[in-house]
Amino acid sequence: xxxxxxxxxxxxxxxxxxxxxxxxxxxxxxxxVDSLEAAADAWDAWAARYGxxxxxxxxxxxxxxxxxxxxxxxxxxxxxxxxxxxxxxxVAGSGATVAIPGAVxxxxxxxxxxxxxxxxxxxxxxxxxxxxxxxxxxxALVTADDVENGKPAPDPYLAGAAALGIPIGExxxxxxxxxxxxxxxAAGAGFVxxxxxxxxxxxxxxxxxxxxxxxxxxxxxxxxx
Numbered sequence: 001x002x003x004x005x006x007x008x009x010x011x012x013x014x015x016x017x018x019x020x021x022x023x024x025x026x027x028x029x030x031x032x033v034d035s036l037e038a039a040a041d042a043w044d045a046w047a048a049r050y051g052x053x054x055x056x057x058x059x060x061x062x063x064x065x066x067x068x069x070x071x072x073x074x075x076x077x078x079x080x081x082x083x084x085x086x087x088x089x090x091v092a093g094s095g096a097t098v099a100i101p102g103a104v105x106x107x108x109x110x111x112x113x114x115x116x117x118x119x120x121x122x123x124x125x126x127x128x129x130x131x132x133x134x135x136x137x138x139x140a141l142v143t144a145d146d147v148e149n150g151k152p153a154p155d156p157y158l159a160g161a162a163a164l165g166i167p168i169g170e171x172x173x174x175x176x177x178x179x180x181x182x183x184x185x186a187a188g189a190g191f192v193x194x195x196x197x198x199x200x201x202x203x204x205x206x207x208x209x210x211x212x213x214x215x216x217x218x219x220x221x222x223x224x225x
Contacts, residue, residue: 063177
């Protein structure tokens with residue numbers, strides 16, 4: 001189920017509470033929700049509309065803001081229009097989003113003030129996808145709209161820790177993409193958990209297939225299936 005860096009692997013056979021962690025900062029897409037096909041369909045429709053040669057399934061850099069990708073694909077004169085059109089497509093298709101296994105159970109168990117969602121999606125899209133997947137409303141939410149620099153810059157995770165009033169070094173980050181792991185590391189996160197199989201060699205402190213391996217018992221617990 002997982003491999004660990006910096007902690008003895010045998011600890012994880014019985015589960016271990018990660019020391020010094022008071023809060024969790026979650027990426028959303030690929031960590032809390034599976035939006036891959038919904039996003040791909042939206043990007044396909046958008047690319048056809050704007051005559052852009054772009055295949056989301058093979059060319060997308062996951063974990064970065066959509067606007068940053070759009071900026072590389074369209075003329076600056078139509079950038080704002082193109083970004084708005086893409087968001088409309090993605091929000092319209094958000095109903096196809098489903099939860100990552102174990103994710104709703106984890107977010108539903110967390111005490112208020114102990115978790116924040118830190119996503120490269122816009123606020124309307126993040127809220128739509130989280131709701132479609134059955135997650136409770138996050139007590140704190142940092143989106144693409146809230147920071148000047150998106151992942152892999154540290155700004156989003158620093159903003160997430162600030163929103164909770166907890167030092168970033170006492171926060172664990174759950175991420176599924178290299179850009180997000182880089183952002184967490186640059187911010188100084190206390191522990192970084194990689195989720196899924198799209199990390200492309202990014203160095204994490206523990207790796208889980210999905211969130212069934214994580215729980216909260218006064219602190220973050222990572223355990224085998």
